[in-house]
Amino acid sequence: MxxxxxxxxxxxxxxxxxxxxxxxxxxxxxxxxxxxxxxxxxxxDKEGLLTAVVDYGFEQYLAGRSPACSSDDPVQDLKNGWDDHVGFAVDNPNHYRLMYSPGLSAPPGAAAEAHRLLLEILERCAAGGRLRTSPQTAANMIMSAMAGVALSLVSRPTISADTEFSGRVRDAVIEAVTVPAVAGGRAPAYGGTAVAAATLGALLPEGPVAPLTEAETGLLREWLGRLSDTSITIA
Structure with missing residues (x-):
């Protein structure tokens, strides 16, 4: 070593x-x-050490988990990801407090990695027509709620003593940003403008989309992003 x-x-x-x-x-x-x-x-310095320790703890936690294989249901993967995130917090409360501590001038990379993993699943939700808004907006909403729940559990366990607390918040938030599946696990053919825009945005390849120019492709991505964030309502 x-x-x-x-x-x-x-x-x-x-x-x-x-x-x-x-x-x-x-x-x-x-x-x-x-x-x-x-x-x-x-x-x-000490702050650099603490930041590195949080990243080290998060990496060790992920390495000790079973490989996160993507299933055919990205929304279920989203729920599993929430449970894993909260599980890390409960198992490593001091690491988690530092992970989102405003006292560290350089946020640990673990926080950015957690956000990246969440966004990756949400991109799959959008590509499958299961997302009501843009992946980035959904990621911000879910991460805020998820971190809030996790911090409540590790900092105020007596207040958040309900064993179903995390699951209840998880299901409410995820239901607000996703589209329910229909028979066979397939999403509805059309779930509204916001869903269609989020889906198309997720399906666009990287770089210019022929026959559009790079500038036109950039505008298309911007328009789709704005349309996908027009509203978040539960049908």
Whole structure:
């Protein structure tokens, strides 16, 4: 195990047992059996260390999960992704608090990775005609709700003691941004202008779309994005 990994491993272990979601660099150095100069060479300062520890914990969590195979139902994958995200928070409360802490000037990459994974599933929902709005807007809505639930569970467990709390919020939010499937798991042929715009936007290939120019393609993407965000209503 190299020095960087040894420091991260020691810091992650200390953080998981820290009552205030904070650790001292001295304790980390002692646990990793390295001097302070080695720690600062690797991470710059304490904030750099904390950011790296959160990313390390998130990577370890994802690596320990079963491979996230995409199913034929992207909406179900969306629900599973929510449960995995909240599961990480509950299993690693101190890591999660830091993951979304306003006190860190450089947000951990884990937060951006969580958003990317969510957006990836939403793009599939849109391509299948299952999304009521643009993937980006849906991602912002879901991530806000998901992080709120997760932080409530780890910071105020007595207030959020209902075991169905996360599932109830998950289903309400996802129902608000997705289109129900019909028989056979297929989405309705037409779910309104917003759904059609989101679907077409997701199906457009990267780069210019022949016979449109690059500028015209850019306008098309902008128009589709605006149309897909016209309204979010539950039919």
């Amino acid at each position: 190299d020095v960087r990994t040894r420091i991260l491993h020691a810091a992650a272990e200390l953080l998981s047992h820290a009552p205030e979601a904070d650790i001292s660099t001295r304790a980390v150095c002692e646990a990793a059996r390295v001097g302070a100069p080695a720690l600062y060479r690797q991470f710059g």
